[in-house]
Amino acid sequence: MAFWIYDSATNFLMMTDIPSLLQRMTHGDEAALAALFTEYGSKVYGMAYTVLKNTNLAQEVAQDTFMQLWKNPAAWDASKGQFSSWLLTVTRYTAIDRLRREVRRTGQDVELRDEIVSDENDDSLIRRLESNYLMTLLPHLPEEQRRVIDLAYFQGMKHSEIAEFLPAPLGTVKTRLRLGLLKLKDMLNNQ
Amino acid sequence: MLDYQHLRELIPAYSIGATDAEETRLVEVGLVNFPELATELREFQYLSDALADSVPEMAPPPQMLGNLLAAAREIRPVSAPALKVLPRPAPRRMSLSWRAVAAGLALFLVLTNAFWLYRANQPVVREIKLWDAADAATNPLRCQIVVFPNNPSAVMIAQNFPILDGATTYQMWMRKDGGIVSLGVFTVDGQGNGLLTFSSDILNQPFNSIGVTIEPLGGSLEPTTPSVVRWTSI
Numbered sequence: 001m002a003f004w005i006y007d008s009a010t011n012f013l014m015m016t017d018i019p020s021l022l023q024r025m026t027h028g029d030e031a032a033l034a035a036l037f038t039e040y041g042s043k044v045y046g047m048a049y050t051v052l053k054n055t056n057l058a059q060e061v062a063q064d065t066f067m068q069l070w071k072n073p074a075a076w077d078a079s080k081g082q083f084s085s086w087l088l089t090v091t092r093y094t095a096i097d098r099l100r101r102e103v104r105r106t107g108q109d110v111e112l113r114d115e116i117v118s119d120e121n122d123d124s125l126i127r128r129l130e131s132n133y134l135m136t137l138l139p140h141l142p143e144e145q146r147r148v149i150d151l152a153y154f155q156g157m158k159h160s161e162i163a164e165f166l167p168a169p170l171g172t173v174k175t176r177l178r179l180g181l182l183k184l185k186d187m188l189n190n191q
Numbered sequence: 192m193l194d195y196q197h198l199r200e201l202i203p204a205y206s207i208g209a210t211d212a213e214e215t216r217l218v219e220v221g222l223v224n225f226p227e228l229a230t231e232l233r234e235f236q237y238l239s240d241a242l243a244d245s246v247p248e249m250a251p252p253p254q255m256l257g258n259l260l261a262a263a264r265e266i267r268p269v270s271a272p273a274l275k276v277l278p279r280p281a282p283r284r285m286s287l288s289w290r291a292v293a294a295g296l297a298l299f300l301v302l303t304n305a306f307w308l309y310r311a312n313q314p315v316v317r318e319i320k321l322w323d324a325a326d327a328a329t330n331p332l333r334c335q336i337v338v339f340p341n342n343p344s345a346v347m348i349a350q351n352f353p354i355l356d357g358a359t360t361y362q363m364w365m366r367k368d369g370g371i372v373s374l375g376v377f378t379v380d381g382q383g384n385g386l387l388t389f390s391s392d393i394l395n396q397p398f399n400s401i402g403v404t405i406e407p408l409g410g411s412l413e414p415t416t417p418s419v420v421r422w423t424s425i
Contacts, residue, residue, distance in 0.1 A: 028267050030260055030350070035318065035337045037256055038346045042248035045255075050246045059252055063259050070263050085240035092243060093208070152209035153242055159204060160211050174204065181203035185238045 018083045025073040033070055040084060041066075044091045051095035051154050052102075061098050065091045096156030140187065145180030148173055193221050198228060206235035207242075257384035260350060317394070321401060321420040334403060334420040338391045345391035352379045352419070355405065362406040363387060364414055367398035374401070376410040399424050 024032035044065050048058035068090060069075065080086045138146045151157045151165065159177070163170040198221035204210045205218045222228050321334035333350040347363060355361070355378070363374040372393070379385035402418035 030263055031318075031320070031333065031335050031348070033263055034256060034260060034348045034350070035335070037259060038337050038348065041251045041255070043246075045251040046249040047243065047246050049249055055252070058249075059255055062251060063255065063262065066259055067262055067266070071266060081236075081240065085243060088243035088246070089239070149207075152204065153207050153239075156208065158209055158211045159214070162209075174200075177209060178200055178203045181207070181235065181238065184242075185203075185234060188238055188241055 019078070022069075022073040022076065025070060033066065036069070037066055040087055043084065043088060047088050047091045048095045051092060051156075052099055057098060057102065058095070061091065061095045064098075065094050068094070092154075093156070099156065138184065141180050141183055145176045145183070148177045149180045149184070152177055193217070193224060195221070195225055195228075198225065199231065202228060202231050203235050206232055207239050253386070254380055256348070256386065257380050257382040260384065261382060319394075319401065319422050321403065321422045332420050336394070336401070338394060343391060344388045345394055347374075347377070347387040347389070349377065349379060349385040349387075349403070350383065352383045352385060354379060354381065354383060358408055359405050360408050360410060361385065361403055361419075362410045362414070363389075363401065363403050364418075365393065365398050366400045366402075367396065371413050373410060373412075376406070 018036075021032040021036055025036075041062065045058055045062040048061040048065070049055065052058050052061065065087070069087070076083055076086050138149065141149070147166075148162055151162045157165060159174055160170060162168075162177070163173045166173070168176075198218055201210055201214050201218050205215065210218060218228075222232065317338040319336040321336070322330065322332055331351045334347065334352075336345055336347045338345045349361070352361065360376045360378055362376045365372045365374055374389045374393070375387050377385045377387040400421060400423040402414070402421035404414040404416045404418055406415060
């Protein structure tokens with residue numbers, strides 16, 4: 001079954017898919033990179049901003065994410081699941097790495113990270129973003145479980161870091177995170 | 192000694208990268224020894240993906256595409272390994288056993304055709320290039336229209352376009368059924384990159400050509416200059 005609608009030696013109209021775009025990127029096709037950015041740029045930028053809460057840093061991280069893909073388009077294959085999920089995971093970890101570097105660079109305590117990196121005039125946007133994902137996926141969780149999920153997932157903290165940050169006993173943090181994620185999983189399964 | 196129950200309790204945190212280093216090591220050893228842990232992990236990875244998908248999208252700054260492409264030009268991607276070309280064997284007369292194999296292969300191809308039919312019905316990206324690869328050496332302008340499935344807007348991406356004076360603008364046109372339709376006007380940034388979005392519905396109807404011209408600021412009712420880039424149907 002042919003996907004090709006039109007072809008000639010020069011201009012062409014064609015239909016393709018993500019693996020084909022990635023394959024074209026291995027040959028240095030910038031148009032394929034632009035096409036991927038057109039489709040996924042707002043998702044990647046949204047994730048970077050949710051973690052960093054700063055437009056300049058989010059822009060740098062989003063660009064870094066696409067550049068990682070540009071340098072190595074074969075990094076994704078179908079065995080790694082949906083392309084968009086994989087790309088957003090790469091974005092999240094890239095943003096978390098950047099957040100940690102920013103905290104180290106400024107020498108500030110991790111507790112102050114929002115103040116370090118937040119745009120001064122962007123409070124309403126931050127609230128909107130937080131309320132959006134919390135309201136859509138985390139609405140029925142107790143506040144303390146929601147908090148540890150946020151710190152772990154969107155700020156990249158480990159068990160011991162969350163315990164120190166809150167502060168709360170390590171065992172309590174582990175229990176809150178586990179129960180919160182279990183409830184979320186059940187909610188997803190029951191949707 | 193590995194405590195299965197303890198490892199199982201760590202799986203949710205491990206799935207989102209929240210375990211400490213020693214816990215991570217324990218889980219990874221446990222995943223090798225207890226296959227059921229891997230099943231549980233997959234369920235939580237699905238949750239992790241769902242959390243990521245729930246993050247609201249945000250329009251990136253307009254200059255970002257240009258910056259990305261400029262950075263990409265500095266670095267070439269890792270090329271896929273070249274395919275090894277095997278020498279073509281000399282033709283031989285087909286024996287009866289090989290005919291049986293060929294018949295089996297034909298049956299296999301018929302059956303697997305269902306897979307290709309399935310693939311053909313999957314959402315795909317549609318792309319229209321308005322530049323001529325054969326003229327790439329003499330014409331640096333790049334322009335493409337991209338239509339993604341389930342997206343009502345098509346996006347035109349312009350690269351390396353000359354920066355215009357303040358009195359003119361770029362305008363994109365579609366020629367169909369003997370008439371000409373304007374798809375919109377756009378400008379380019381300091382690096383010659385521009386974007387234009389328009390309804391993708393119009394691309395689902397027959398059309399003869401799409402082109403971009405330079406027009407007075409605000410656009411024209413019909414093209415007044417030759418196309419700087421163009422796609423033409425056969």
